[in-house]
Amino acid sequence: MTAAQVLNRIPLEDYAPLLGKPEIDEMRALARPLRRKAVQMVNSTAVGGGVAEILNRLIPLAEELEIDIHWDVMKGGADFFEVTKTFHNALHGGTYATRAEDFVIFREYNRRNFEMVRHDAEFTIIHDPQPAGLIEARREKAGHWIWRCHIDLSRPNSAVWGFLAPYISQYDGAIFSSPEFSRQLAVPQYLFHPSIDPLSEKNRELDDEFIASVLARFSIDSRRPILTQISRFDRLKDPVGVIRAYRIVKRYFDCQLVLAGGSASDDPEGAIVLDEVRREADADPDVRILELPAWAPLEVNALQRASTIVIQKSLREGFGLTVTEALWKGKPVVASAVGGIPTQVIHKHTGLLAHSVEGTAYQIRYLLSHPEIARKLGEQGHEHVKENFLITQNLKNYLVLMLSLSRAN
Amino acid sequence: MTNAVQAVGTPFSFFTMAYLTRIGNQCARTLTEFLKGLEECSDASIFHHTFQTLGSHHFLTEGFSNDFAQWVLASANRDELAERLAALDIRDYLSIAELRTDLRRVMTAYCAQYPNYAAQEALEPFYFCEGVEVTEPLGLIAHNLLEFRDGINQLSHASFYFHFISSRLRLHLRTNDFSVWLENSLGLETLANKVNRIDVYTNTLDSARASLVRLIELEDEKA
Numbered sequence: 001m002t003a004a005q006v007l008n009r010i011p012l013e014d015y016a017p018l019l020g021k022p023e024i025d026e027m028r029a030l031a032r033p034l035r036r037k038a039v040q041m042v043n044s045t046a047v048g049g050g051v052a053e054i055l056n057r058l059i060p061l062a063e064e065l066e067i068d069i070h071w072d073v074m075k076g077g078a079d080f081f082e083v084t085k086t087f088h089n090a091l092h093g094g095t096y097a098t099r100a101e102d103f104v105i106f107r108e109y110n111r112r113n114f115e116m117v118r119h120d121a122e123f124t125i126i127h128d129p130q131p132a133g134l135i136e137a138r139r140e141k142a143g144h145w146i147w148r149c150h151i152d153l154s155r156p157n158s159a160v161w162g163f164l165a166p167y168i169s170q171y172d173g174a175i176f177s178s179p180e181f182s183r184q185l186a187v188p189q190y191l192f193h194p195s196i197d198p199l200s201e202k203n204r205e206l207d208d209e210f211i212a213s214v215l216a217r218f219s220i221d222s223r224r225p226i227l228t229q230i231s232r233f234d235r236l237k238d239p240v241g242v243i244r245a246y247r248i249v250k251r252y253f254d255c256q257l258v259l260a261g262g263s264a265s266d267d268p269e270g271a272i273v274l275d276e277v278r279r280e281a282d283a284d285p286d287v288r289i290l291e292l293p294a295w296a297p298l299e300v301n302a303l304q305r306a307s308t309i310v311i312q313k314s315l316r317e318g319f320g321l322t323v324t325e326a327l328w329k330g331k332p333v334v335a336s337a338v339g340g341i342p343t344q345v346i347h348k349h350t351g352l353l354a355h356s357v358e359g360t361a362y363q364i365r366y367l368l369s370h371p372e373i374a375r376k377l378g379e380q381g382h383e384h385v386k387e388n389f390l391i392t393q394n395l396k397n398y399l400v401l402m403l404s405l406s407r408a409n
Numbered sequence: 410m411t412n413a414v415q416a417v418g419t420p421f422s423f424f425t426m427a428y429l430t431r432i433g434n435q436c437a438r439t440l441t442e443f444l445k446g447l448e449e450c451s452d453a454s455i456f457h458h459t460f461q462t463l464g465s466h467h468f469l470t471e472g473f474s475n476d477f478a479q480w481v482l483a484s485a486n487r488d489e490l491a492e493r494l495a496a497l498d499i500r501d502y503l504s505i506a507e508l509r510t511d512l513r514r515v516m517t518a519y520c521a522q523y524p525n526y527a528a529q530e531a532l533e534p535f536y537f538c539e540g541v542e543v544t545e546p547l548g549l550i551a552h553n554l555l556e557f558r559d560g561i562n563q564l565s566h567a568s569f570y571f572h573f574i575s576s577r578l579r580l581h582l583r584t585n586d587f588s589v590w591l592e593n594s595l596g597l598e599t600l601a602n603k604v605n606r607i608d609v610y611t612n613t614l615d616s617a618r619a620s621l622v623r624l625i626e627l628e629d630e631k632a
Contacts, residue, residue, distance in 0.1 A: 021563075023566070025563065026568060029548065180536070346479060384466070387465055400429045400543050
């Protein structure tokens with residue numbers, strides 16, 4: 001394993017104007033008994049991917065709280081990462097043809113990384129399946145070992161999960177992003193919702209001039225209502241259903257639809273879905289289909305902030321961080337009641353839920369007819385994210401977990 | 410300076426409480442299964458889905474009461490039952506056992522009255538979770554009314570909630586830490602009663618705190 005270098009450091013105090021000083025003081029009070037305690041976080045990549053992004057933000061904040069935290073990245077060859085990618089897809093419910101050598105490769109690379117385990121750490125937090133086997137390097141129940149699972153385990157391939165479960169059962173606990181993703185395990189399971197960073201490029205405040213320039217660049221009219229869905233071009237996000245809902249709304253309101261997602265150039269299935277979306281749009285000049293390079297965070301931020309209503313009409317969803325982002329920006333959201341969305345969109349409180357194309361269209365029409373209700377939903381949605389789904393809450397969860405484990409002894 | 414602004418008893422120590430959500434092994438897909446879950450889940454689970462959830466959704470002031478009522482409304486689509494569950498006011502309960510009894514009573518009556526609805530599958534399952542709690546002193550102490558006001562202004566939502574709402578389970582009294590201290594240490598019984606009457610269902614935690622601070626300042630002006 002190698003020690004990872006944190007790319008961006010944002011001081012904890014920078015969050016005070018957003019959260020309030022008492023919330024920051026509280027975090028310092030919770031961290032006080034954990035000062036100078038050694039913590040090791042291990043994952044499989046230092047850059048790219050959601051876990052590295054989270055750790056890049058979390059580690060410096062924990063350091064500021066005087067926790068002796070180390071982030072290490074396990075080393076693996078191409079053969080190892082090929083196996084773990086196959087495992088990842090299988091754990092998400094994909095097909096998997098069992099190959100005994102896959103399990104040998106997994107065990108071997110985990111064993112090669114044993115020497116990097118910091119045996120002086122009081123808390124060891126292992127992220128995702130790739131380094132899960134490091135638990136076997138633990139010396140006689142020393143410290144507290146937690147497995148943090150960031151993936152959807154609701155329908156795992158039985159062979160792969162059957163291989164991993166004996167490792168997980170050796171930990172002192174496991175963390176999942178949703179109760180639906182948890183498994184029947186003998187160890188305690190905790191819920192840490194995914195979170196967003198309010199100071200990241202995708203979520204920070206933008207000036208009106210920049211937002212106007214993004215709208216102009218994409219030929220979007222700021223004077224008419226803008227309905228937006230931000231998601232990759234994937235059938236599970238139902239972009240075709242979004243266009244159908246827009247068509248119903250269009251009979252009553254002169255609105256525009258923006259469908260923005262990552263480029264489909266390196267994703268064969270994404271390219272097929274994008275074709276379907278373009279066919280469904282049928283060259284409607286009020287439908288903008290945007291392929292954004294590497295998710296262009298500032299552009300996504302601007303599109304969300306410029307939207308009148310944000311839609312997330314997924315047919316299946318993990319947590320739906322695009323919903324979190326929209327709520328944080330105070331936008332009224334109309335979304336499907338699937339996966340983690342109802343946790344965020346509390347129907348009639350922080351947004352509106354729908355179950356069909358017609359229902360989605362109706363809720364959008366309702367909000368366009370009642371802007372004062374849309375505004376209130378947006379305000380309450382913002383508060384909901386502030387209270388429950390920010391990176392600072394994620395850090396607080398780790399503090400509480402470590403405190404409760406150390407006090408249980 | 411009168412007793413209202415002078416310390417006469419023990420000082421008030423401010424604490425904070427933070428929760429971790431632990432996922433239980435129970436989940437319900439129908440109202441019948443939900444009733445069974447209510448009967449079998451831990452006290453910590455009932456607390457998590459009622460007291461704790463009111464704290465984490467403190468910014469909602471219209472119609473949100475607890476996770477049980479919200480699931481019945483949004484996933485089981487039974488408005489009338491949701492209203493009955495939402496009407497249970499956590500301030501009426503001094504123990505989780507009493508609250509569980511009333512939750513079960515409401516559910517049992519509804520399932521008996523509408524057996525067809527009781528067997529219908531909800532859109533999304535309900536997962537029973539529970540809170541793992543840690544408390545920590547904030548190092549903030551008040552000896553008199555003005556220090557007390559200043560302390561309250563420095564509290565996080567969780568800390569305010571700990572002293573003002575969830576304290577009744579700890580105290581086993583229909584009151585809160587603030588009112589107890591105002592009455593017992595400063596002898597301000599009238600103020601203590603006014604503070605206890607601040608409605609947590611129609612206020613956000615911020616507006617409840619503002620009301621409390623206003624009451625303290627009025628008391629201080631009188632002194």
